[in-house]
Amino acid sequence: MIAATLRRQASRRVLPGFGLSLGVTLTFVSLILLLPLTSLVGQLSQLSLSQYWFLISDPRILASYRVTLLAAAVAALFNAAFGLLMAWVLVRYEFPGKRLVDALMDLPFALPTAVAGVTLATLYSSQGWVGRWLETLGLPIAYTWVGIALAMAFTSIPFVVRTVQPILEDLPSEVDEAAVTLGARDGHAFRRVILPHLWPALVTGTGLAFVRSLGEFGAVIFIAGGKPFETEITSLMIFVKLQEYDYAGAAAVASIVLATSLALLLLINLWQGRFIRRLHGGGA
Amino acid sequence: MIRIGDAPGVRRLLIGVALVLTALFLLLPLVAIFAQALMGGIDLYWQNLSDRYTLAAIGLTLLVTLLTVPINLVFGVFLAWLVTRFSFPGRRLLQTLIDIPFAVSPVVAGLVYLLLYGRNGWLGGWLDSYDIQIMFAWPGIVLVTIFVTCPFVARELIPLMQAQGAREEEAAVTLGASGWTIFRRVTLPKIRHALLYGAILTNARAVGEFGAVSVVAGAIRGQTNTLPLQVEQLYQDYNTVGAFTSASLLALLALLTLAAKAALEWRAARRESLA
Numbered sequence: 001m002i003a004a005t006l007r008r009q010a011s012r013r014v015l016p017g018f019g020l021s022l023g024v025t026l027t028f029v030s031l032i033l034l035l036p037l038t039s040l041v042g043q044l045s046q047l048s049l050s051q052y053w054f055l056i057s058d059p060r061i062l063a064s065y066r067v068t069l070l071a072a073a074v075a076a077l078f079n080a081a082f083g084l085l086m087a088w089v090l091v092r093y094e095f096p097g098k099r100l101v102d103a104l105m106d107l108p109f110a111l112p113t114a115v116a117g118v119t120l121a122t123l124y125s126s127q128g129w130v131g132r133w134l135e136t137l138g139l140p141i142a143y144t145w146v147g148i149a150l151a152m153a154f155t156s157i158p159f160v161v162r163t164v165q166p167i168l169e170d171l172p173s174e175v176d177e178a179a180v181t182l183g184a185r186d187g188h189a190f191r192r193v194i195l196p197h198l199w200p201a202l203v204t205g206t207g208l209a210f211v212r213s214l215g216e217f218g219a220v221i222f223i224a225g226g227k228p229f230e231t232e233i234t235s236l237m238i239f240v241k242l243q244e245y246d247y248a249g250a251a252a253v254a255s256i257v258l259a260t261s262l263a264l265l266l267l268i269n270l271w272q273g274r275f276i277r278r279l280h281g282g283g284a
Numbered sequence: 285m286i287r288i289g290d291a292p293g294v295r296r297l298l299i300g301v302a303l304v305l306t307a308l309f310l311l312l313p314l315v316a317i318f319a320q321a322l323m324g325g326i327d328l329y330w331q332n333l334s335d336r337y338t339l340a341a342i343g344l345t346l347l348v349t350l351l352t353v354p355i356n357l358v359f360g361v362f363l364a365w366l367v368t369r370f371s372f373p374g375r376r377l378l379q380t381l382i383d384i385p386f387a388v389s390p391v392v393a394g395l396v397y398l399l400l401y402g403r404n405g406w407l408g409g410w411l412d413s414y415d416i417q418i419m420f421a422w423p424g425i426v427l428v429t430i431f432v433t434c435p436f437v438a439r440e441l442i443p444l445m446q447a448q449g450a451r452e453e454e455a456a457v458t459l460g461a462s463g464w465t466i467f468r469r470v471t472l473p474k475i476r477h478a479l480l481y482g483a484i485l486t487n488a489r490a491v492g493e494f495g496a497v498s499v500v501a502g503a504i505r506g507q508t509n510t511l512p513l514q515v516e517q518l519y520q521d522y523n524t525v526g527a528f529t530s531a532s533l534l535a536l537l538a539l540l541t542l543a544a545k546a547a548l549e550w551r552a553a554r555r556e557s558l559a
Contacts, residue, residue, distance in 0.1 A: 013370055014454050016463035021366040028359045029381055032431055037384075039400035082305060089302040092287070093295055101303070103546045104310045109485075110538035111314075112492025114512040115531040118519045119313045122320060122528075129316065130308075154309065176287040189288050215389030218494035218512070222519065235391040235495065242395065242499060251399065254392045261387040269380075 040258070043251040055252035063229040064237045065256075071145050071233070072213035075152035080206040082153075083160025084198070090161075091168040108157045113218030120151050121222035143225035148233060151219040156209035163205035164198055171197055200275040207268040211261050317535045320528035332529035340507070341514035341530065344422060345491055348510060352429045352490040357483055360437025364475075365467075367438075368445040369453070379442070382435050390432060394499025397428050401500075420502035425510060428496040433489045437482035444478045445471075481548055488541045492534055 044052070055061075090102050108116065124131040124141040134141055141147045175197070179189035217235040224231040232240075234257055241250035289295065322329055332338065363382065367375060385393065401408045401418040411418060418424045452474075456466045472479075494512040501508040509517065511530055518527035 014457055015369050015450060016457070016466070017365060018370050018372075020463075021362040021370075022372075024359065024362040025366050025378070028363075028434075029378070032427075032434060033381060033384060036396035036400045036431065039406055040396045042406065043399050082309075085298065085302055086306070088289070089298055092289060093299055095299050095303075097303075099546070101306050103542050104306060106542055106545065107310050107314065107538065110488050110541040112494060112512045112515075112534045112538070114494040114515050115317065115492070115534045115538075116313065117494075118515060118527055118531060119317050119320075121519075122524065123313060123316050130312070154313070157309070173287065179288060186289055186291065186294055194288060211387060215387075215392070217389060217391050218498075222516075235389045238389075238391050238395060239495075239499065242398065247399065247402075247404070250395055254389075254395050257389050258392055261389070262384070265383065265387045266380075 040251055040254065043247060044255055047248060047252065051248075052252055055249050056256055060228055060232070061234070061237055061253060064232045064234045067145055067148065067231060068214060068233045068235075071149040071152055072210050072216075074149040075156060075213045076206050076210035078149070078153045079156055079160045079209045080202060082157070083205060083209075084164060084202060086161045087164035087168055091165060105161050106158050108155050113155060113216070116154055116219040117151065117222040120147075120154060120219065124150065124223060142223055143227065143231055145231060147223040147225075148220050148231060151223050152213035152216050155216055155219045156212045159209040159212065160202065160205035163201045163208070167198055167201045200272070204268055204272050207264065207271075211264045211268070214264075215257065215261055314535065314539075317528055317531050320524060321532040323528075324525045328525060329529055332526045333533075335526070337509065338514060338526075338530055341509045341511045342533070344425070344507075344509065345511040347422065348426050348429050349487060349490045351426050352433060353483055353486050355430055356434050356437055356486050357479070359434060360441055360482060361479070363438045364441035364445050365471075367442055369450050382438055385432050385435055390493065390495025391499055393431055394428055394496040397424060397431070397496075397500055401427075419500055420508060422508065424500040425497050425508065428500050429490050429493050432493050432496050433486045436485040436489065437479070440478045440482035440485070441475055444475060448474055477548055477552060481545065484541055484544050488538065491537055 047055070086101075086105060090098065090105075121142060122128050124134070124147060126132065126135050126140065126142065128142075131141055139146075141150060171194070175193055176189075179193040215235060217233075217239070220233055221236055224233060224236070226232050226236060234253060238250045238253050238257070241247075241253065289298065363378075367379060398419060399405050401411070401424060403409065403412055403419075408419065418427065452470050453466050456470050461469070492512055493510075494516070497510055498513055498516070501510065501513055511534055515527050515530045515534070518524075518530065
């Protein structure tokens with residue numbers, strides 16, 4: 001039935017390759033994406049509701065949700081500010097080494113997370129180049145939630161910069177002129193005139209950075225140290241359960257992580273879609 | 285023309301803060317990797333690099349990448365062609381599905397494969413009876429790497445091919461060209477750079493994937509250790525110099541990735557200004 005409808009539609013298409021590309025894509029998506037995900041559903045369906053609840057509300061797991069959410073929120077807020085600053089400086093100003101700084105912004109995506117993890121752990125340990133100084137100031141970073149937030153912030157730096165940058169580049173200069181000729185001061189003009197244009201991109205970028213931070217593993221585990229109830233992130237709890245062959249427990253916690261990130265991603269996409277429609281006047 | 289934030293004081297302050305933070309957060313870690321790797325001198329660096337297990341890890345990483353990148357390249361092209369050249373029910377759903385690997389924590393990605401292909405898994409038990417082992421062996425590492433990196437090529441191609449439209453391809457059809465000829469002679473020249481950039485991103489992620497691979501690899505030294513797992517293992521063994529030696533190779537590749545990206549963008553910008 002569906003195949004017949006598709007074939008009828010395909011016969012009206014001009015370009016060749018519909019059947020082939022549909023076949024290849026569906027085969028790939030089924031085998032690589034959907035089949036493995038059904039195994040998670042299969043594993044979960046063997047649990048009763050009370051068993052499931054017991055597994056996901058274990059006190060040590062609850063503590064890991066708290067640490068993960070707190071650190072990811074702090075990391076995302078840091079990136080909102082840092083990303084906005086970097087996008088502004090890279091678009092509006094000229095200075096020596098600008099192209100190098102621009103290229104460096106993508107380093108966290110290009111550098112393997114495990115490498116970032118061991119490097120940050122070494123730098124910020126109590127004997128490390130930076131950690132030594134912070135220790136004397138009474139600010140230990142390694143093996144605290146601050147270290148986790150730092151690692152999460154590092155791996156998600158590009159999100160805000162790269163979403164805000166193109167919007168800022170496309171902003172017509174009349175926007176600036178209007179504010180400046182009306183005599184507004186810099187801070188005020190930026191908040192009132194520029195920020196409303198950047199707001200959607202800023203929220204999207206910060207949201208993506210938050211989602212990425214929630215799931216981060218390789219960069220975080222080395223600096224976190226894994227003290228139960230204090231510096232264990234949820235991804236690590238799944239990993240630990242797998243090492244103990246507790247597949248049911250791992251699947252239960254994983255379902256929470258998966259549902260949270262998918263819901264957030266969907267929310268970001270909806271928010272972005274709504275804004276784009278409003279921008280292009282489609283909703284009128 | 286006067287613009288917001290153009291006063292010299294404001295400009296100098298913002299550039300200064302931006303440069304200091306960039307140096308602290310991005311440049312310092314990069315310098316630290318190479319400094320730690322070379323801490324014991326160049327001889328120790330070579331000795332660490334030619335270690336039997338490190339060489340085995342390099343070999344496995346190369347194998348995984350050589351299998352992953354072409355597979356995802358082909359899949360990405362087919363998906364982008366399907367999504368941008370035809371409209372059909374479920375098109376949006378397909379695009380959302382492809383984004384799942386971006387949203388999923390790598391550990392969860394590893395977990396779902398372990399549940400499927402592990403000894404007690406749906407397929408694992410069946411494959412086990414034929415003596416085929418996927419988990420804790422290289423096929424499992426390749427599979428999770430394909431999963432984790434599958435959106436990259438399609439993500440680069442879809443916006444570009446959507447913007448380009450299908451008019452030139454349609455003209456080629458009316459001139460009687462076959463599907464393969466259209467793709468090779470009309471489409472491919474237009475998407476070459478995006479395709480290359482997608483391959484570079486896929487490559488960088490495939491080489492560096494850690495969370496998903498560490499779940500399915502089982503970390504058997506000399507057999508299922510990829511380079512990032514080797515970094516972890518040496519670090520846990522308190523062999524800091526050894527760990528950073530392997531890490532420096534990965535950092536070098538990251539720098540090459542950034543350079544390639546900058547070069548591609550520079551060429552694109554130059555062509556735009558010439559056009």
